[in-house]
Amino acid sequence: xxxxxxxxxxxxxxxxxxxxxxxxxxxxxxxxxxxxxxxxxxxxxxxxxxxxxxxxxxxxxxxxxxxxxxxxxxxxxxxxxxxxxxxxxxxxxxxxxxxxxxxxxxxxxxxxxxxxxxxxxxxxxxxxxxxxxxxxxxxxxxxxxxxxxxxxxxxxxxxxxxxxxxxxxxxxxxxxxxxxxxxxxxxxxxxxxxxxxxxxxxxxxxxxxxxxxxxxxxxxxxxxxxxxxxxxxxxxxxxxxxxxxxxxxxxxxxxxxxxxxxxxxxxxxxxxxxxxxxxxxxxxxxxxxxxxxxxxxxxxxxxxxxxxxxxxxxxxxxxxxxxxxxxxxxxxxxxxxxxxxxxxxxxxxxxxxxxxxxxxxxxxxxxxxxxxxxxxxxxxxxxxxxxxxxxxxxxxxxxxxxxxxxxxxxxxxxxxxxxxxxxxxxxxxxxxxxxxxxxxxxxxxxxxxxxxxxxxxxxxxxxxxxxxxxxxxxxxxxxxxxx
Amino acid sequence: xxxxxxxxxxxxxxxxxxxxxxxxxxxxxxxxxxxxxxxxxxxxxxxxxxxxxxxxxxxxxxxxxxxxxxxxxxxxxxxxxxxxxxxxxxxxxxxxxxxxxxxxxxxxxxxxxxxxxxxxxxxxxxxxxxxxxxxxxxxxxxxxxxxxxxxxxxxxxxxxxxxxxxxxxxxxxxxxxxxxxxxxxxxxxxxxxxxxxxxxxxxxxxxxxxxxxxxxxxxxxxxxxxxxxxxxxxxxxxxxxxxxxxxxxxxxxxxxxxxxxxxxxxxxxxxxxxxxxxxxxxxxxxxxxxxxxxxxxxxxxxxxxxxxxxxxxxxxxxxxxxxxxxxxxxxxxxxxxxxxxxxxxxxxxxxxxxxxxxxxxxxxxxxxxxxxxxxxxxxxxxxxxxxxxxxxxxxxxxxxxxxxxxxxxxxxxxxxxxxxxxxxxxxxxxxxxxxxxxxxxxxxxxxxxxxxxxxxxxxxxxxxxxxxxxxxxxxxxxxxxx
Numbered sequence: 020x021x022x023x024x025x026x027x028x029x030x031x032x033x034x035x036x037x038x039x040x041x042x043x044x045x046x047x048x049x050x051x052x053x054x055x056x057x058x059x060x061x062x063x064x065x066x067x068x069x070x071x072x073x074x075x076x077x078x079x080x081x082x083x084x085x086x087x088x089x090x091x092x093x094x095x096x097x098x099x100x101x102x103x104x105x106x107x108x109x110x111x112x113x114x115x116x117x118x119x120x121x122x123x124x125x126x127x128x129x130x131x132x133x134x135x136x137x138x139x140x141x142x143x144x145x146x147x148x149x150x151x152x153x154x155x156x157x158x159x160x161x162x163x164x165x166x167x168x169x170x171x172x173x174x175x176x177x178x179x180x181x182x183x184x185x186x187x188x189x190x191x192x193x194x195x196x197x198x199x200x201x202x203x204x205x206x207x208x209x210x211x212x213x214x215x216x217x218x219x220x221x222x223x224x225x226x227x228x229x230x231x232x233x234x235x236x237x238x239x240x241x242x243x244x245x246x247x248x249x250x251x252x253x254x255x256x257x258x259x260x261x262x263x264x265x266x267x268x269x270x271x272x273x274x275x276x277x278x279x280x281x282x283x284x285x286x287x288x289x290x291x292x293x294x295x296x297x298x299x300x301x302x303x304x305x306x307x308x309x310x311x312x313x314x315x316x317x318x319x320x321x322x323x324x325x326x327x328x329x330x331x332x333x334x335x336x337x338x339x340x341x342x343x344x345x346x347x348x349x350x351x352x353x354x355x356x357x358x359x360x361x362x363x364x365x366x367x368x369x370x371x372x373x374x375x376x377x378x379x380x381x382x383x384x385x386x387x388x389x390x391x392x393x394x395x396x397x398x399x400x401x402x403x404x405x406x407x408x409x410x411x412x413x414x415x416x417x418x419x420x421x422x423x424x425x426x427x428x429x430x431x432x433x434x435x436x437x438x439x440x441x442x443x444x445x446x447x448x449x450x451x452x453x454x455x456x457x458x459x460x461x462x463x464x465x466x467x468x469x470x471x472x473x474x475x476x477x478x479x480x481x482x483x484x485x486x487x488x489x490x491x492x493x494x495x496x497x498x499x500x501x502x
Numbered sequence: 503x504x505x506x507x508x509x510x511x512x513x514x515x516x517x518x519x520x521x522x523x524x525x526x527x528x529x530x531x532x533x534x535x536x537x538x539x540x541x542x543x544x545x546x547x548x549x550x551x552x553x554x555x556x557x558x559x560x561x562x563x564x565x566x567x568x569x570x571x572x573x574x575x576x577x578x579x580x581x582x583x584x585x586x587x588x589x590x591x592x593x594x595x596x597x598x599x600x601x602x603x604x605x606x607x608x609x610x611x612x613x614x615x616x617x618x619x620x621x622x623x624x625x626x627x628x629x630x631x632x633x634x635x636x637x638x639x640x641x642x643x644x645x646x647x648x649x650x651x652x653x654x655x656x657x658x659x660x661x662x663x664x665x666x667x668x669x670x671x672x673x674x675x676x677x678x679x680x681x682x683x684x685x686x687x688x689x690x691x692x693x694x695x696x697x698x699x700x701x702x703x704x705x706x707x708x709x710x711x712x713x714x715x716x717x718x719x720x721x722x723x724x725x726x727x728x729x730x731x732x733x734x735x736x737x738x739x740x741x742x743x744x745x746x747x748x749x750x751x752x753x754x755x756x757x758x759x760x761x762x763x764x765x766x767x768x769x770x771x772x773x774x775x776x777x778x779x780x781x782x783x784x785x786x787x788x789x790x791x792x793x794x795x796x797x798x799x800x801x802x803x804x805x806x807x808x809x810x811x812x813x814x815x816x817x818x819x820x821x822x823x824x825x826x827x828x829x830x831x832x833x834x835x836x837x838x839x840x841x842x843x844x845x846x847x848x849x850x851x852x853x854x855x856x857x858x859x860x861x862x863x864x865x866x867x868x869x870x871x872x873x874x875x876x877x878x879x880x881x882x883x884x885x886x887x888x889x890x891x892x893x894x895x896x897x898x899x900x901x902x903x904x905x906x907x908x909x910x911x912x913x914x915x916x917x918x919x920x921x922x923x924x925x926x927x928x929x930x931x932x933x934x935x936x937x938x939x940x941x942x943x944x945x946x947x948x949x950x951x952x953x954x955x956x957x958x959x960x961x962x963x964x965x966x967x968x969x970x971x972x973x974x975x976x977x978x979x980x981x982x983x984x
Contacts, residue, residue, distance in 0.1 A: 086875070173874055351917035358910055381903045388900035391893070392975045393570070395655060410892060411873070417899040418870035421863045424906060428840060435833035442923040444836075459923075489874060496871050 023079045025090050029098060030073025036099055037065035039156055040106060047145030054145040057109035065102045086499065088172050093491050095160060096482055100125040103153055110146055118471045125478045127153030129485040130161060130369055132241025132339040132456030135467045135474065139246045144227065147244040151234040158238025158369040161485065162208060162272050166367045167200040174489045175419030176377065176412045177366060180273065207275045211237045215264040222256040236261055237268045239369040241339030241456040250342040255325055258342060262332045269336035269364035270296065291404050292376040296365050299375065303359050304331035307352060314349045330356060337363045337371035339456025346463035353459050357446050360453040371454025371484055373423055380408065380416045422488045427452055430480050437473045451477045452484035504982065508565035509575055513582060514557025520583055521549035523638060524590065531627035538593065538627040545589035552586060572654050573975050576646060580964055584610045590631055595624050600953045607960045609635030611967040612643060612851055614723020614821035614938030617949045617956065621728050626709065632724040633713035637694070640720025640851040641687060644754050648849045649682040656971045657901035658859065658894045662849060686754050689761065693749060694719040700742040706734065718746045721851045723821030723938040731824035737807045740824050744814050751818030751846030752778065773886045774858040778847050781857060785813045785841055789834060796831040816842045819853035821938025828945040835941050839931040853936030853966060855905055859898050866895065904970050909934055912962045919955040933962040
């Protein structure tokens with residue numbers, strides 16, 4: 020533990036983060052809405068706090084170590100989540116309580132997309148832009164977390180990706196490697212955002228909406244500047260664009276990196292996680308569309324196909340855009356879609372959930388168990404692609420799965436203790452922990468009507484989900500603080 | 503090649519032997535003159551014939567049973583015996599095949615979920631027959647859990663191979679199972695006798711005492727009254743049930759060792775038993791305190807009476823109720839449904855995932871934390887003083903993951919049949935864990951759900967009882983290949 024190093028990094032992060040409050044202020048100024056002041060205040064407070072933290076520790080030049088990594092990763096989301104709430108809490112319209120502001124800010128930074136604000140369409144543009152920007156920034160953080168930090172921390176079996184991470188490999192020194200990886204991946208992220216925004220604009224959105232939606236699409240966030248989310252436009256072309264970019268953003272960014280460097284699509288085709296990801300979404304979409312068609316929900320195959328496909332991709336990748344009130348869809352569909360969000364996006368993407376690669380490993384392990392029952396004396400290896408997977412990785416994935424289920428159940432029971440019914444509690448935890456966004460029951464449209472305790476619990480769920488459960492939990496073990 | 507002749511032979515014998523048990527309710531019918539006696543005799547004859555038809559052509563086969571046939575026999579044992587047990591239900595209370603099959607499976611897997619709406623009006627012999635189904639099911643489960651599953655290595659249960667009473671020979675199933683069965687059934691019968699005496703002394707009439715005694719020891723949960731244990735309003739009777747549910751939720755091998763050594767040390771030194779006690783203690787405390795804090799019951803005595811009973815009945819997956827817990831405040835109903843997922847000890851008649859598996863999962867998680875902090879350290883997972891082999895650990899993990907996935911799958915199917923979320927969640931919890939008590943639409947019985955839902959629940963009960971993999975392995979092509 021090196022408190023001084025951590026202090027320096029947090030200070031720097033806060034100072035950098037404070038500048039992100041200036042673009043919304045500029046948006047407010049351009050559109051002439053009342054919402055400029057809160058952003059300037061937020062900027063000054065955040066910058067000031069950052070300076071105070073950084074200044075005394077500015078000359079500390081020691082390297083970050085493994086354990087510091089856990090604290091930095093957790094405090095990145097917690098501290099930025101809290102400071103990010105400042106402009107939202109200060110703004111006169113919408114008039115949010117501290118709880119609501121923090122919920123909204125954490126929901127943005129973890130790219131969850133659950134909102135407590137009703138009446139998005141009449142909000143000042145600056146606030147709307149800020150929410151989208153929070154998701155986009157959160158997405159940047161997540162890519163680095165997922166591709167560079169978690170594999171090195173060895174959380175939940177992600178050491179699997181240690182060798183594949185772009186950039187130089189030096190296990191002990193975090194900083195140079197993370198800087199290198201970050202630069203490469205952010206270019207891709209930025210490029211995807213621009214492409215997505217352009218496509219939206221060409222498909223018929225105005226400039227503001229195109230920028231706003233592109234931010235929350237490539238970050239797999241799901242915030243929208245309209246209450247009706249993607250359904251506001253009622254435009255199949257826009258939905259098609261969204262589907263393509265959600266699919267891309269839910270794939271491992273390491274793959275994008277290799278595909279671009281080699282100028283070939285082969286990295287995608289050869290990657291068994293990507294193939295599983297695609298298959299899961301295809302099956303999910305087929306079931307959804309088929310069931311909608313059989314029950315005649317929209318009364319025509321065209322509409323069933325359009326809404327079914329969109330919703331399956333949006334929820335399967337844990338984005339959370341909606342084109343239709345899916346929580347009122349017939350039969351098992353709402354539950355199926357919520358369950359699918361547990362699988363989530365690929366490792367190394369901005370998606371949430373337990374991640375496709377872990378799901379794949381669980382399935383393969385289950386298959387191996389069946390083979391072992393029939394042939395008890397044979398040796399079977401679990402393989403990803405052509406490489407056998409280390410037993411340690413498999414253990415870690417199992418541990419992750421169990422911790423995920425246990426954390427989920429505890430938060431769900433706690434929510435029910437605050438008076439929520441079971442459907443609402445279950446889907447609210449699923450929506451938050453999988454960083455999905457919309458739930459079922461009374462959180463089908465938004466989270467505004469929950470009690471404050473429930474909102475704080477859900478903030479916790481979003482953080483636990485985003486930090487892959489073990490990263491925050493490890494801070495609570497006595498072993499961590501022992502030297 | 504699968505040795506079908508040997509499979510037929512043993513199943514035929516089992517069915518023929520089982521048919522004899524239908525004569526007991528016939529006797530009960532004569533005793534109470536409820537007019538059902540002939541129906542049971544008919545059922546007996548049909549069942550006996552089926553058994554003989556299966557057995558006679560292959561009676562002299564020399565094929566030895568192997569491990570591999572075990573999966574098929576175990577699965578067919580539960581399916582076929584459940585199917586023939588439906589016969590008496592056709593006559594009275596006139597259940598159709600769906601309901602009758604549900605009722606039989608529920609009895610045989612010691613689930614205790616019922617499709618009969620008004621139990622108090624059902625003939626005595628039928629009530630007795632249901633209790634007997636539970637009890638016989640329990641006998642089968644003890645052998646399954648202690649002797650068969652460890653041999654088949656399902657879900658990491660090879661862990662208990664060394665502890666199983668009886669000689670150790672991996673490939674020949676029969677002698678070992680016979681020996682184990684005899685030792686454990688003596689205990690089972692003895693404890694049932696004590697339980698019946700206890701109920702009778704505490705004020706039940708003799709008939710009720712026998713029926714509840716059967717259902718309690720089997721952690722079954724079929725009752726002779728609609729109100730289940732609420733019928734007697736007696737804390738004393740509830741307390742006796744508490745004790746016997748607690749005992750039958752423990753590993754029967756422990757009872758065996760404790761009796762043979764004449765000491766209680768076997769219980770204290772067993773890591774699973776300790777966690778089992780701790781888990782039940784903590785759950786009772788939580789439920790009782792919540793009941794008091796929410797002013798559901800005014801006195802501590804009442805809260806403890808109801809709280810302890812409901813916790814024990816769901817943890818051991820018995821499924822009795824002594825009060826309407828479905829209307830308990832806040833998270834309690836859902837919590838109880840979740841406790842059933844943990845379930846009782848391995849080697850008992852209880853359902854659920856089993857304490858030892860959850861315990862090992864927790865240990866593994868703790869190891870993960872330590873591995874994250876010390877990536878290069880070798881940290882073994884231990885149960886008691888024994889280091890667990892990697893195979894057992896991975897088998898248990900697969901079991902837990904399969905449990906969760908199959909649970910969600912059943913829930914989706916039930917939602918598809920038109921059930922609401924709460925009812926579907928509770929129905930799967932009740933059936934898949936072989937627990938029996940549900941919430942919502944299935945709060946008091948399973949009579950009013952659709953036929954599709956009933957079949958789904960019946961399958962859930964069977965798959966849960968067969969610890970998933972026994973059944974799943976039959977679906978793999980590899981199993982049938984030579």
